[in-house]
Amino acid sequence: MGLHERDLQTVNKRLPLKDAHEKVTGVHEFPYDFTVPGMLYGRILRSPHAHAQIRRIDVSKAEALPGVIAVITHKDVPAEEWIGLWTNYRGCVMDDKVRFVGDEVAAVAAIDIRTADRALELIKVEYDILPHVLDAREAMKPGAPQVKTSGNNSKDVVLVKWGDVEQGFREADVVVEGATLNNAQDQATFSRNSPIASWADNDTKLTLWSGCTAPSELKDAVANLVKLPKSSVRIVALPTGPSLGKWWFNNLEMMTVYLAKKAHRPVKIVLRQDEVFAGIKRRHIEYTTGRLGVMKDGTMVSMEVNDIFDNGAYGDKNDIFQSLSELWPRVNHGYFEMYGVSTNLVTAGCMRGVGDLTMNFALEVLIHKAAEKIDMDPVELRRINAAKAGDPCRGQDIHHELFGSHLPYPEKVVISSCAMDECLTKGVEEFGWKRRWGGWSSTNKSSGPVKRGVGMATAMHVCGIRYTGDCGAIVKVNADGSANLMVSLGRQGNGNDSTQCQIAAEELGIPYDMISIDCNDTNVTPWGQGSTASTSTYLSGTATREAARDAKRKILKLAESKLDESADNLDIKDGVIFSKTHHNKRIPITRVLEDKIPDFWELAKQPCIVGSTVTNVPDDQIPKHVAAHFVELEVDTDTGEIRLLDYLQVQDSGRLINPEVCENQLNGGYYQGVGFTLIEELVHDDMGRILNPNFAHYKIFRCGDLPDPKIHFIEQDDPVGPFGAKGLGEAPICVPPGAIALAIYNATGVWMTETPFTPERVLKALGKI
Amino acid sequence: MKKSNKIVVSLNVNGLTYEVLAEPHAKLLEVLRENVGLKGVKSGCEEGECGACAILLDGEPVTSCMMLAGAAVGKEIVTIEGLAKGGKLHPLQEAFMKYHGMQCGYCTPGAIIAAKGLLDKNPNPTDQEVRDGFSGNLCRCGSYPKMVKSVLEAAKVING
Ligand code: FES
Numbered sequence: 001m002g003l004h005e006r007d008l009q010t011v012n013k014r015l016p017l018k019d020a021h022e023k024v025t026g027v028h029e030f031p032y033d034f035t036v037p038g039m040l041y042g043r044i045l046r047s048p049h050a051h052a053q054i055r056r057i058d059v060s061k062a063e064a065l066p067g068v069i070a071v072i073t074h075k076d077v078p079a080e081e082w083i084g085l086w087t088n089y090r091g092c093v094m095d096d097k098v099r100f101v102g103d104e105v106a107a108v109a110a111i112d113i114r115t116a117d118r119a120l121e122l123i124k125v126e127y128d129i130l131p132h133v134l135d136a137r138e139a140m141k142p143g144a145p146q147v148k149t150s151g152n153n154s155k156d157v158v159l160v161k162w163g164d165v166e167q168g169f170r171e172a173d174v175v176v177e178g179a180t181l182n183n184a185q186d187q188a189t190f191s192r193n194s195p196i197a198s199w200a201d202n203d204t205k206l207t208l209w210s211g212c213t214a215p216s217e218l219k220d221a222v223a224n225l226v227k228l229p230k231s232s233v234r235i236v237a238l239p240t241g242p243s244l245g246k247w248w249f250n251n252l253e254m255m256t257v258y259l260a261k262k263a264h265r266p267v268k269i270v271l272r273q274d275e276v277f278a279g280i281k282r283r284h285i286e287y288t289t290g291r292l293g294v295m296k297d298g299t300m301v302s303m304e305v306n307d308i309f310d311n312g313a314y315g316d317k318n319d320i321f322q323s324l325s326e327l328w329p330r331v332n333h334g335y336f337e338m339y340g341v342s343t344n345l346v347t348a349g350c351m352r353g354v355g356d357l358t359m360n361f362a363l364e365v366l367i368h369k370a371a372e373k374i375d376m377d378p379v380e381l382r383r384i385n386a387a388k389a390g391d392p393c394r395g396q397d398i399h400h401e402l403f404g405s406h407l408p409y410p411e412k413v414v415i416s417s418c419a420m421d422e423c424l425t426k427g428v429e430e431f432g433w434k435r436r437w438g439g440w441s442s443t444n445k446s447s448g449p450v451k452r453g454v455g456m457a458t459a460m461h462v463c464g465i466r467y468t469g470d471c472g473a474i475v476k477v478n479a480d481g482s483a484n485l486m487v488s489l490g491r492q493g494n495g496n497d498s499t500q501c502q503i504a505a506e507e508l509g510i511p512y513d514m515i516s517i518d519c520n521d522t523n524v525t526p527w528g529q530g531s532t533a534s535t536s537t538y539l540s541g542t543a544t545r546e547a548a549r550d551a552k553r554k555i556l557k558l559a560e561s562k563l564d565e566s567a568d569n570l571d572i573k574d575g576v577i578f579s580k581t582h583h584n585k586r587i588p589i590t591r592v593l594e595d596k597i598p599d600f601w602e603l604a605k606q607p608c609i610v611g612s613t614v615t616n617v618p619d620d621q622i623p624k625h626v627a628a629h630f631v632e633l634e635v636d637t638d639t640g641e642i643r644l645l646d647y648l649q650v651q652d653s654g655r656l657i658n659p660e661v662c663e664n665q666l667n668g669g670y671y672q673g674v675g676f677t678l679i680e681e682l683v684h685d686d687m688g689r690i691l692n693p694n695f696a697h698y699k700i701f702r703c704g705d706l707p708d709p710k711i712h713f714i715e716q717d718d719p720v721g722p723f724g725a726k727g728l729g730e731a732p733i734c735v736p737p738g739a740i741a742l743a744i745y746n747a748t749g750v751w752m753t754e755t756p757f758t759p760e761r762v763l764k765a766l767g768k769i
Numbered sequence: 770m771k772k773s774n775k776i777v778v779s780l781n782v783n784g785l786t787y788e789v790l791a792e793p794h795a796k797l798l799e800v801l802r803e804n805v806g807l808k809g810v811k812s813g814c815e816e817g818e819c820g821a822c823a824i825l826l827d828g829e830p831v832t833s834c835m836m837l838a839g840a841a842v843g844k845e846i847v848t849i850e851g852l853a854k855g856g857k858l859h860p861l862q863e864a865f866m867k868y869h870g871m872q873c874g875y876c877t878p879g880a881i882i883a884a885k886g887l888l889d890k891n892p893n894p895t896d897q898e899v900r901d902g903f904s905g906n907l908c909r910c911g912s913y914p915k916m917v918k919s920v921l922e923a924a925k926v927i928n929g
């Protein structure tokens with residue numbers, strides 16, 4: 001049934017967040033606010049060197065300090081490495097080497113933070129300094145310093161290819177080339193995750209409270225490392241505050257686990273703001289080159305992107321490629337290669353829009369350049385070539401190879417839906433593109449120093465990936481017709497807990513305020529992907545809907561005898577079971593779940609109905625979310641400053657579950673994406689030290705720094721997503737650099753290719769300095 | 770054992786007087802959170818940049834991480850916990866809920882406090898004045914557009 005025919009009660013509605021009241025009253029408890037009885041405070045001693053061997057480490061003075069309960073070094077943790085499913089970390093908790101400035105060397109648990117800090121000063125470490133390497137391209141060369149314990153600095157190449165690109169370039173009327181460099185963006189979060197670990201029952205049980213976004217994945221990693229049954233390791237994912245990937249989970253949690261073990265007391269490790277910037281995880285630095293061949297009529301024929309990205313010290317990714325080729329599946333020849341390379345910089349890993357933000361920027365500039373060469377409107381060139389539903393989805397096989405090679409691979413894998421064409425049409429119309437875009441020769445000729453320009457760009461991102469595990473969900477319907485939903489999401493604050501409640505309530509036919517969710521406790525929820533990779537609405541949402549459907553089936557079965565109808569002919573709406581054909585046949589859910597004895601106790605016949613599922617989504621129809629952005633800006637060619645005047649986003653995320661939540665996500669992607677493009681950069685010196693680990697020197701946009709974006713959605717049902725919904729959160733951050741680069745070119749005639757486009761880089765590009 | 774050099778600090782918080790024992794150099798943020806137990810005052814950067822720790826001091830929004838507790842003696846402190854009266858939320862809190870003036874919620878208590886400071890002085894602010902009022906509050910989630918809307922809507926309610 002198409003959605004428009006269905007009368008939706010909770011899906012597609014602007015409902016309040018489930019935890020809104022907690023948030024506005026200040027009782028929403030983040031890890032920093034959370035305590036457990038008997039808890040100690042932990043602090044971490046970090047390396048002052050980018051690469052060094054620890055020759056000797058003496059903790060005796062620290063241990064002797066009154067108030068210190070435990071000190072751990074690499075001698076107190078397993079000699080084996082641990083690795084996360086999403087390869088954001090591979091390494092030991094600590095070993096006898098340090099690999100970046102800020103690497104963990106030791107940790108202290110004490111009765112308070114001040115005592116722990118004093119103890120850190122008493123730890124004596126002797127280092128043998130080793131040569132270090134900070135640049136991924138250098139680290140790939142033979143003879144470069146070895147960063148990881150084993151394996152080359154450069155991971156095996158990941159390739160997505162089809163056709164023959166060289167042949168394609170020979171056939172093309174026009175071939176353009178380009179290179180981009182993306183410096184390191186930080187998640188720049190002021191929520192300082194402070195995990196708390198507590199061991200019990202003679203070290204056979206472990207509870208870990210942490211602001212992590214992938215609790216099930218963390219449980220697996222911890223259980224593997226501490227060698228306990230998964231049933232004995234409990235992760236409680238506390239609200240993360242702004243995460244953007246930073247708090248997915250990190251070695252920080254493992255440090256806490258081992259410090260608590262040695263202390264025989266619960267321990268909470270507390271971070272300073274500079275450690276959050278320079279000691280955890282950031283976005284990759286990426287060097288991207290590419291070529292694009294097009295015909296004069298605008299057909300793209302050959303597309304090549306080569307990407308080298310740094311994993312920092314402990315990142316271990318080579319599959320940051322997410323959707324780049326999928327937006328252009330009609331191109332006859334494609335070649336995309338990626339190298340993840342270890343360096344002696346702070347670890348790099350998943351950050352909102354990983355891969356598709358950075359590589360997409362390179363590709364979008366190529367598309368702009370090709371459009372100019374054939375003198376075509378950049379919107380038009382994209383419209384001619386962009387993906388449509390049913391087009392091949394080629395990047396899927398690398399995920400299959402990495403995570404699911406034991407599973408059969410479908411013969412044909414296609415994109416389930418893609419409204420890029422409609423996004424472009426809507427954007428052109430709402431932005432007034434035709435009026436504002438004066439053609440390629442229109443470079444601003446105003447005589448003053450301030451030049452105006454307009455630009456646009458596109459992007460696509462995944463809605464989770466296949467082969468990384470099936471998600472479970474449980475829906476428990478109580479005797480009074482209310483329900484509890486259990487699905488693993490973590491609490492990232494992106495509204496997905498509310499979204500899941502809307503999906504379950506809609507499927508079950510009960511009001512939104514009759515449903516509660518537990519999404520953060522691994523003892524309660526089945527395994528799930530968590531809030532990662534724009535996954536939760538689609539993957540978890542599919543599980544949630546399936547579990548709700550299962551519960552509903554059971555309720556309708558019970559109702560059969562009461563209504564003298566077969567369950568197939570019954571449905572539930574607003575808590576009332578009704579016959580689809582006999583309108584007078586209706587009873588509230590409570591009638592089948594409980595029987596009341598007047599003035600006495602509620603005797604529940606079926607005190608609880610449980611619906612559950614462990615499910616996955618199709619492996620041959622892959623939803624992707626896409627966006628087209630339009631911008632007008634001013635460049636001050638004297639100062640190099642860029643001022644955004646107008647910004648418009650159009651996105652296809654299928655049917656929206658909660659438009660308020662969705663708009664907020666697009667607002668966030670905009671602020672962070674424009675930040676990436678214009679101002680955000682972690683700066684390091686030759687020794688690998690981060691020079692700006694604070695908000696005074698790492699600037700993010702404040703309210704009023706940018707015009708509010710105008711937001712439009714193309715709401716078309718995706719055929720496989722729950723109620724037609726797809727992922728949403730990451731495409732919006734991927735588009736700004738491409739759109740802003742075109743607008744700057746339109747204003748000044750120069751291409752910016754290194755992010756962020758700081759005034760200094762703009763002036764350099766203009767040849768003024 | 771070293772003799773404690775703690776001092777007694779008397780603070781007026783949300784209309785009540787608290788006497789707490791604190792180090793002379795203790796920050797107001799720490800004392801409000803740890804001694805008074807008001808954890809709605811969020812600890813963010815602790816460097817005066819993010820505004821998560823904002824409170825009203827004699828009606829002015831200030832970052833409590835940058836102030837010594839002793840400097841607040843004799844002044845009226847209002848934290849996010851002091852906004853609801855008798856279980857009834859302040860119109861700003863209602864508006865933030867209704868218009869989704871938040872995502873993760875980390876900046877929210879500080880942002881609502883800043884907005885209260887503004888509306889108490891300027892009950893009918895312009896869009897630009899609301900934005901200026903948030904100049905000390907970072908929202909990494911980028912919820913600014915709906916934060917501004919929430920304040921403007923709350924102002925309408927307050928002004929009847
Ligand atoms: S915590 Fe006070 S300004 Fe950030």
Ligand code: FES
Binds near residue numbers: 242
């Ligand atoms: S809502 Fe997350 S920081 Fe503002």
